[in-house]
Amino acid sequence: MASCSSNLNWNPNIDVLISDSEDDDDETKPNYKGREALIFVVDANLYAEYERFAEALDIVRKALISGLLVNSNDLIGIVFANTEMNPDPYEASSVDNIVLPQNCAVFLPLRALSKSIVEHYLRFMETAEQEFGTNYGIIGNGGHADFAIMLRLCINLFENAGYNLVSSTLVYLTDRATPHPPNSNLYQRALQKAKDLEGKEIEFQVIPMVDEFDYEPFYKEFITLVEDGNIADFEPKNPEELRTLLSDRKLRQNVLRRSLGHFKLSLGPDLAISALYYKYFKARFMPRKVRLLRKDNSIVQQKRVIMVRKQSQETMEIAEEYVVKQSGGWYEINLGDMSIRITPEQINRVRNLHAPGMMLLGFKPISELPENWYYKPQNFMYPDEKGVRGSKCLFRALWERCLERDKTAICLFMRKRKSIPRYVALIPVEGTTAEDDTSKPLLSGDGFKIVYLPFAKHIRNIDFANWNSMQNDSPEEGVKVFEKVVSKLRTTFQSNFLVDPTVEALQSNILALALNIKTDNAGLSGMPDAKRQDERIAKILPRINEIFGDDVEVAKKRPATGASNANASKIPKADADSLQQLSYVQQLASNDTLGSCTAAQLRDILKTHFEVQVPAKMIKQDLIARVKELID
Template structure:
């Protein structure tokens, strides 16, 4: 049988797209919503916190269908007069069970949002202050435990505008703190999305959230309360995207000094989902399988019977699959420090692919956070970057990387914009670098540079990637959304990548024309239609003083000499026509072969066969 050619392009593509083994399990998310009367009080814009919360839940569900449709989502209400749940927990209603998302779940929220005053909700479920936060948290924990799927993360997003729900009951406060501690022990995370300008987290919820996350965690910091849908949605967007690590490795500083880090992908290309083939009778997804056959015998080949080869010196060097795998096993997974370089040595053109991000992981080695923080603080202070060898997993090719330090940054609402840690910048090897021999070109003068600088300054804006949606993806998903949710009209998608020329013109004023005048000379029009041969002919005909051009036959001698050497066929059609017209012979509609014959006939010579 023919040997399978050595081709690890597919392996390299997988390595670039997914550097780690996929994380097992699904994400479990429960929206725990306060349904007491204060959540239904309207503000000056006629919006109530409960309606804003439902809008956020609906938007998050739509986003999850796009990004992670296998995750489980549920909606639980507390503070209702009715009790509707399998465990009979008082004053708690399970609006939606913890299940995979579907169109019916979103339609239910859309129907609720159509109500102006939520009168139907009040009549159906009612309101009550005789509830216990501990009961609602216990029901959420039981819901996670009874799920038939393996959950890699379990999170509760708690929406409320009441800062001290159990102000008159010390017993309920103690029960809530005890249940919060239980949730922390079973890895159930709780995030508070609080609303209202007068909300004071320190009265109750600050201690509750800190108890869940642990005494030494720095993730319990609470931002200022939200008052608008956009604020709450932006905050929910950050909370919904779970900081799911794609790998945990050891960082070796040398001499046995190691600490644990988790690796994250901050940027990853999003594609339109692949189409699935369906059985036209059952409408079920068709599964495909690939089998390899011996070209001579037609027998099915087992994976152990397949080899790969690499050509070397016109000879095929064969390898078994296990030998190929061992060839890639060059080092153990982890980061190994090689040294330090000034941060100014890291150039933009060193970029190979999107960087990763590392954060300390005490789960591997206790005390990793302190050592990581010390290294980060030292690198920031001295403006240096660690240069390391990075092997993300077993049998992966080591990469040369630079660790670019990043300090924590908060906005005015005390929300974390940038986390503390290191960006893993992939550096090129010597074999990856190409040298270009580019000829020198004319350089711009001082006036042209100053005009261009003025244009650039006028058109500057703060670039933030999350403000630019992929128009192709948005059109695709909006069409799917319209079909699934039975919209009467197709949602309009705004392509934010199209420049706003009117706004740009208003910003530039006369600067754009001044820049063009300084760069383009004469009647040249940038972007204009180039002149055709017909345009040039018309311009020539308009100038009667200029003699008509004769064919460019000077390099060949005169036409008699060209014809005697049998080289008339080497002339172009334009040259042949020009010569024949100069001697008074009509050439309209003649092809090249006919033009050549006319030349020989005019000169009285025999045409070579």
């Protein structure tokens, strides 16, 4: 989010970060290819047990609200399946060219979310308990409307979305293990539809609204077909976890379609396998900030441009003006009176000296990796049969042997064109099977973790000699006391500890403002509760103070003039009055002692003696140089 303030810091002399992080842009850039679409299908049968229905509606509500805040471009639709009636959807005219089947009701056709849509949904939710039965109702005959027809309706909705879609996902919330009795005609037709979904690259997920859910009768086969996978690989998911994840707007992502990219791993001459890599987490998202016109709230798009103007010598008027792209221009090296230019295009050519890919350099024991190192977010790597057939088998062999022998493969990795080649360590990891392991990342599976290794020049070698002293050591007793503190304040890690307080606060403010929703997690601001911590260690605290005492403040180097004015400015060494005389300044310059003036004084010198206004950001050294230059 660019803001005006960054303009002040602009300094073309060091504007260049030529090894910028172009390879980190993966998700921050808007997706111009199309939009993501998501249809929630809620099984009306849930209404029979209203609590389940309410939970399903609430999951959808949470998804709507977080969708509203996070990604304004996503399309969301809501459909009720197995209803008795099908009242008109919201903005019914938009589904004119879709035939609405008997026992399905479209509540919301695929739409980019807006405030009014969410308000409409919230109003619906308020009255759903009483009115859903009368307005929609549950289909008779055992609650089974044709599943295939519901799927066709959704496919129609996706196709009539009016946008180019990069992904289409259908989420089915139900409590029934199968839509139709096995081996019935309808059952077979439903299975056949799975192939259609697969062909149209529509993802399907079932969210069971009961904790004991049997995937066997239908969904195991259905989902395998949709995902074009292997039925033996199917693993039933824990329904409770799925629901929690969905209300956090986390949907399991398709392994094949949602990778960051594919590349080849070369293991030797003419020996390469293909692989995909993934991110463990997305970029942090904030509600999108915009500027609006005060009078009518219309959105003002702001673009920062670089203007180049040519002044005519005589009239000082602007003779010519044109816009240069941020990526335009050139880099310059001054060599005496000659300047050498390098175009950004040439820099790009240097980036592309080697083709993208990964190359194996050798192996090391995993234990050699230094502890507590972090350099760049890790990635996950998984074989890709599409590029090179047979990759999976060789990948498995390599992975299994590395796992067995605690080895890491050291490789050079260039993710894509123009990105920087980096050294990486591939660490074999296993998808854990333990259900209750809360610390395992949500992205899990067998494969390699790509750990980026720092370049030598990015490791700062710090000499801590100035810190080191014998008096730093705590007495043994102190360690014991702190061990007690640790055991009193220990907790088990859960990834939902990691809440973003700023975003939470901002979001609840916006929601309160726009929709009059009071967010229920107001108390959960993400900031730790110091009081409770105090209570827990209350007994130990006196002992700690006894052992360690307080820090002795050393006198500050730059004493504050008054207690209130802690940030007193530097006391100038050079006499202000003398600086009013040019001869004194000249003398300072010839003695090379301009350094004794403060930066503010130097700026004054430039202003009073030379009538030169310099940028506020100019550093002292440059100021001195400028004064000298003007004196010469």
